[in-house]
Amino acid sequence: MQAAISVNAEGPEGLRFAEVASPHFGPDEIRVKVKATALNRADLLQTMGLYPAPAGVPSDIPGLEYAGEVIAVGSRVQRWKAGDRVMGLVGGGAWAEELVTHEREAIAVPAELSFADAAAIPEAFTTAFDALVLQGGMTLHSEVLIHAVASGVGSAALQLCHLFGARAIGTGRNEKKLARAAELGLTRSIVVKDGVFSARVKQFTEGRGCDLALDLVGGDWFAETIDAMAIKGTVMLVGLVAGASAEVPLRSVLAKRLRLLGTTLRARSLEEKITVARLFEQRVVPSFVSGQLEPVVDAVLPMAELEPALQRLAGNDTFGKLVLTW
Amino acid sequence: MQAAISVNAEGPEGLRFAEVASPHFGPDEIRVKVKATALNRADLLQTMGLYPAPAGVPSDIPGLEYAGEVIAVGSRVQRWKAGDRVMGLVGGGAWAEELVTHEREAIAVPAELSFADAAAIPEAFTTAFDALVLQGGMTLHSEVLIHAVASGVGSAALQLCHLFGARAIGTGRNEKKLARAAELGLTRSIVVKDGVFSARVKQFTEGRGCDLALDLVGGDWFAETIDAMAIKGTVMLVGLVAGASAEVPLRSVLAKRLRLLGTTLRARSLEEKITVARLFEQRVVPSFVSGQLEPVVDAVLPMAELEPALQRLAGNDTFGKLVLTW
Numbered sequence: 182m183q184a185a186i187s188v189n190a191e192g193p194e195g196l197r198f199a200e201v202a203s204p205h206f207g208p209d210e211i212r213v214k215v216k217a218t219a220l221n222r223a224d225l226l227q228t229m230g231l232y233p234a235p236a237g238v239p240s241d242i243p244g245l246e247y248a249g250e251v252i253a254v255g256s257r258v259q260r261w262k263a264g265d266r267v268m269g270l271v272g273g274g275a276w277a278e279e280l281v282t283h284e285r286e287a288i289a290v291p292a293e294l295s296f297a298d299a300a301a302i303p304e305a306f307t308t309a310f311d312a313l314v315l316q317g318g319m320t321l322h323s324e325v326l327i328h329a330v331a332s333g334v335g336s337a338a339l340q341l342c343h344l345f346g347a348r349a350i351g352t353g354r355n356e357k358k359l360a361r362a363a364e365l366g367l368t369r370s371i372v373v374k375d376g377v378f379s380a381r382v383k384q385f386t387e388g389r390g391c392d393l394a395l396d397l398v399g400g401d402w403f404a405e406t407i408d409a410m411a412i413k414g415t416v417m418l419v420g421l422v423a424g425a426s427a428e429v430p431l432r433s434v435l436a437k438r439l440r441l442l443g444t445t446l447r448a449r450s451l452e453e454k455i456t457v458a459r460l461f462e463q464r465v466v467p468s469f470v471s472g473q474l475e476p477v478v479d480a481v482l483p484m485a486e487l488e489p490a491l492q493r494l495a496g497n498d499t500f501g502k503l504v505l506t507w
Numbered sequence: 508m509q510a511a512i513s514v515n516a517e518g519p520e521g522l523r524f525a526e527v528a529s530p531h532f533g534p535d536e537i538r539v540k541v542k543a544t545a546l547n548r549a550d551l552l553q554t555m556g557l558y559p560a561p562a563g564v565p566s567d568i569p570g571l572e573y574a575g576e577v578i579a580v581g582s583r584v585q586r587w588k589a590g591d592r593v594m595g596l597v598g599g600g601a602w603a604e605e606l607v608t609h610e611r612e613a614i615a616v617p618a619e620l621s622f623a624d625a626a627a628i629p630e631a632f633t634t635a636f637d638a639l640v641l642q643g644g645m646t647l648h649s650e651v652l653i654h655a656v657a658s659g660v661g662s663a664a665l666q667l668c669h670l671f672g673a674r675a676i677g678t679g680r681n682e683k684k685l686a687r688a689a690e691l692g693l694t695r696s697i698v699v700k701d702g703v704f705s706a707r708v709k710q711f712t713e714g715r716g717c718d719l720a721l722d723l724v725g726g727d728w729f730a731e732t733i734d735a736m737a738i739k740g741t742v743m744l745v746g747l748v749a750g751a752s753a754e755v756p757l758r759s760v761l762a763k764r765l766r767l768l769g770t771t772l773r774a775r776s777l778e779e780k781i782t783v784a785r786l787f788e789q790r791v792v793p794s795f796v797s798g799q800l801e802p803v804v805d806a807v808l809p810m811a812e813l814e815p816a817l818q819r820l821a822g823n824d825t826f827g828k829l830v831l832t833w
Contacts, residue, residue, distance in 0.1 A: 399757045418761050425758035431725045432751035434769035435744050441767040443760035 183507075184242045184277035185487055190230025193491035204239070204274065206281040208255040213267060213282065215249040217300035217481075218275045220494050220503045221333070222420075223447070227273075228491070234273035235448060244275025245447070248290055248299035258284045266290040268299040269458060270307060272447055276487070278507055285455040288462045291470045301476035301502035302469070304446075305333035309341050309395065310465050311457050312417040312444055317393045321346040324386050326394040326409055328402065330367060331358035333502050334419065336477045338395050339365055341465075344473050347393075350385050352378055361500045365477070376401045376423070379409035390414060400424020407433050415440040477501030509833075510568045510603035511813055516556025519817035530565070530600065532607040534581040539593060539608060541575040543626035543807075544601045545828045546820050547659070548746075549773070553599070554817070560599035561774060570601025571773070574616055574625035584610045592616040594625040595784060596633060598773055602813065604833055611781040614788045617796045627802035627828035628795070630772075631659035635667050635721065636791050637783050638743040638770055643719045649673040650712050652720040652735055654728065656693060657684035659828050660745065662803045664721050665691055667791075670799050673719075676711050678704055687826045691803070702727045702749070705735035716740060726750020733759050741766040803827030 184201045206212050224243045226232035234240045248268040251261045261267065267287040274280045290299045313319040325342050329335045330351025342349040343366055350369045353359045359370045369385050371378045383390055390411035396403070400423030406416055407430055418441060434441065446454070468474040479499040482490050483506060490503045510527045532538050550569045552558035560566045574594040577587045587593065593613040600606045616625045639645040651668050655661045656677025668675040669692055676695045679685045685696045695711050697704045709716060716737035722729070726749030732742055733756055744767060760767065772780070794800040805825040808816050809832060816829045 399761075403755075403757065418757060421757055421761060426754060426756050428752060429729075429755045430752050431729065431744060431747055431769070434767065435725075435747060435771055436774065437769065438771060438774070439769045441760065443757070443763065443765045445761055445764060448762065448764070 182278040185244070185484070186241050187228045187243050188241065190228070192229045193225070193488045193495070195228060196488055196491075201242075201277070203279050204281040206253065206255055208257040209284055210255045210281050211251050211258055211261050211267070211284050211287060212253040213247065213249040213280050213287070214252045215247045215275060215278055215280055215507060216296035217248045217504055217506045218244050219246050219300045219304065220490060220505070221245050221304055222494065225491060225495055238271065238273035239277075240273070242274045242277050244271070244273060244277065246270050246300060246303040247275040247280060248296040248302075251287075252279070254284070260284050261287065266292075266296070266299075268303055270303045270446060270454070283451060283455065286451075286458050288458055288466065291466065293470050294476075297481045297504045297506055298476045298478065300504050301478045305337040305477070305502060306341070306465060306474070307457060307461050308334045308419060308446060309338035310461055311446065312395055312419055313338055313341055313347075313393065314345065314464075315457065315460065316442055316444060317395075317415050317417050319345055319347050319393055323347040323393050324389070324391045324411065325349050326382060326391040326406070327351045328395065328406070329353055329397040329420070329422065330362045330370065331355065331500055332397060333477065334397060335395070336362060336365055336501060339367055340474050344468055350382055350391065355498070358498075358500050373402070376405055378402075379405045382409040386411070393417070395419060398423045400427055403427035404430055407439065410437060410439055413438050413440070415442065418443045419445075479503050481506060508604035511570070511810070512567050513554045513569055514567065516554070518555045519551070519814045519821070521554060522814055522817075527568075527603070529605050530607040532579065532581055534583040535610055536581045536607050537577050537584055537587050537593070537610050537613060538579040539573065539575040539606050539613070540578045541573045541601060541604055541606055541833060542622035543574045543830055543832045544570050545572050545626045545630065545830045546816060547571050547630055548820065551817060551821055564598035565600040565603075568600045568603050570597070570599060570603065572596050572626060572629040573601040573606060574622040574628075577613075578605070580610070586610050587613065592618075592622070592625075594629055596629045596772060596780070602810075609777060609781065612784050614784055614792065617792065619796050620802075623807045623830045623832055624802045624804065626830050627659075627804045631663040631803070631828060632667070632791060632800070633783060633787050634660045634745060634772060635664035636787055637772065638721055638745055639664055639667055639673075639719065640671065640790075641783065641786065642768055642770060643721075643741050643743050645671055645673050645719055647672040649719050650715070650717045650737065651675050652708060652717040652732070653677045654721065654732070655679055655723040655746070655748065656688045656696065657681065657826055658723060659803065660723055661721070662688060662691055662827055665693055666800050670794055676708055676717065681824070684824075684826050699728070702731055704728075705731045708735040712737070719743070721745060724749045726753055729753035730756055733765065736763060736765055739764050739766070741768065744769045745771075805829050807832060
């Protein structure tokens with residue numbers, strides 16, 4: 182099979198397409214013909230040698246999400262047969278014509294969705310669903326602060342807020358991208374300059390602050406995020422775009438009895454990943470059929486354009502996902 | 508009734524004993540004749556004007572815990588009658604001959620305990636129980652890091668670790684006080700110099716780190732505490748002795764998927780306080796009768812020695828609680 186191989190930590194320029202052996206699969210696993218994949222910031226880091234693949238996945242083939250067709254199943258597989266349409270997250274190896282995954286990690290793709298649309302779903306929507314709902318406890322009328330609301334995860338979080346009856350406030354640095362988020366129904370947005378936003382969050386919430394924050398930013402923004410929270414609020418720390426360290430006002434954390442949760446999907450155990458995949462299939466996927474949720478796709482490009490697509494991701498002016506098809 | 512009144516934020520020197528009116532009580536409340544109270548660092552702060560009493564409690568009478576005898580009950584009270592022995596937490600007002608509390612916040616004092624011993628229980632053991640068990644999820648074989656293990660809350664936490672089958676590691680700056688903690692069964696202790704302890708914690712836990720930390724310290728120690736945690740560990744932030752702000756390695760919080768929870772008892776709503784009091788009575792108090800738990804009392808002094816007792820607390824060389832009796 183063909184795969185995009187990352188060599189020598191040279192960044193996107195170091196990627197080469199090569200013929201490699203199809204991966205073996207165990208009795209509980211399925212082999213998937215990848216029809217489409219989507220790009221993530223983590224891929225970019227991995228090509229630069231900054232985010233090594235976990236044990237058990239191809240170390241030299243990046244790619245964290247896919248949509249495709251089942252082409253072979255292990256001897257104990259119960260959920261799938263050849264020809265079924267699936268999507269999902271993998272620890273790596275999605276930038277290849279074929280990949281192998283545990284049968285319970287794969288998620289059924291509804292007939293209404295194209296492979297290109299499906300490939301834009303797993304990472305963004307699973308991350309947002311897990312952080313906001315499963316860990317963050319988002320519920321009806323929760324006030325939710327979404328940093329980088331125009332990002333893949335951010336725009337998924339925005340839609341999940343609406344789906345679950347929560348109230349979103351979105352931030353970003355780019356006015357144009359925030360305008361795109363408005364098309365997805367964002368009515369309360371903050372163009373952040375110099376990392377200042379908590380006073381505006383308090384205005385939006387009549388002084389109370391937010392119950393939940395989806396923080397893709399960290400760094401310089403973190404103390405403001407703490408300040409923007411309501412009593413007993415939860416900060417889900419999902420990304421560190423603004424920096425990997427922060428001066429934190431511990432007195433506010435204590436006095437407001439805040440909950441700060443760090444989270445990442447990739448490093449989890451099989452059982453944790455399966456749990457999220459199954460809940461996601463049950464509770465979230467049907468809303469893509471009903472139209473309440475929509476994959477946010479910036480562009481669909483052929484796999485041969487992987488390198489320029491990665492450069493575009495690095496340039497930070499995409500809205501939604503960059504999808505690549507074989 | 509007599510009460511210790513804090514005036515003009517002058518610290519312990521500003522305290523005066525004065526005759527004041529007994530507090531009124533509502534239909535769900537009880538009036539308690541206070542037999543003993545115990546000192547807390549928060550009292551010290553309150554006398555200096557740094558920790559104002561919450562709404563609904565006497566603003567000028569400090570005192571957060573008591574043991575005493577019920578002398579009158581409201582018309583709807585079901586749990587108590589005059590003569591019953593009770594202990595508990597109050598938002599303030601315990602440095603008086605009488606106080607008023609909701610009947611469901613009061614906790615029965617077992618016949619085996621003196622009032623002086625009982626007064627040493629509520630703040631230390633409720634704080635530790637709530638943080639470690641109710642919020643922190645401590646269970647059998649949890650590895651638990653207890654900062655300031657020789658403090659009132661710390662020594663209570665140590666005993667609760669043993670009671671719940673968890674494994675304690677205790678820190679402190681004072682070697683003599685850590686030796687006292689060893690008498691309570693602490694076998695793994697760290698004398699902390701310059702805020703360094705995480706390497707030793709990792710040695711104690713065979714490289715894994717701790718599942719749970721009870722952090723009474725904050726400040727300069729916080730980044731080391733983060734470093735000392737195992738994957739998916741929980742840091743309960745209960746105090747800020749070392750500083751109210753800290754540089755936090757967010758990357759570790761994210762990569763280890765840590766949970767940081769700020770907590771304080773005093774600011775809670777009635778329903779939260781009642782919940783903790785009822786669970787504490789059911790799950791913890793019986794172990795004071797069986798002897799598995801023991802109040803840690805540094806000294807029992809007459810109420811007239813309140814001011815020197817506070818100075819002693821400020822001097823930071825007590826082990827366990829300073830109890831004052833009327």
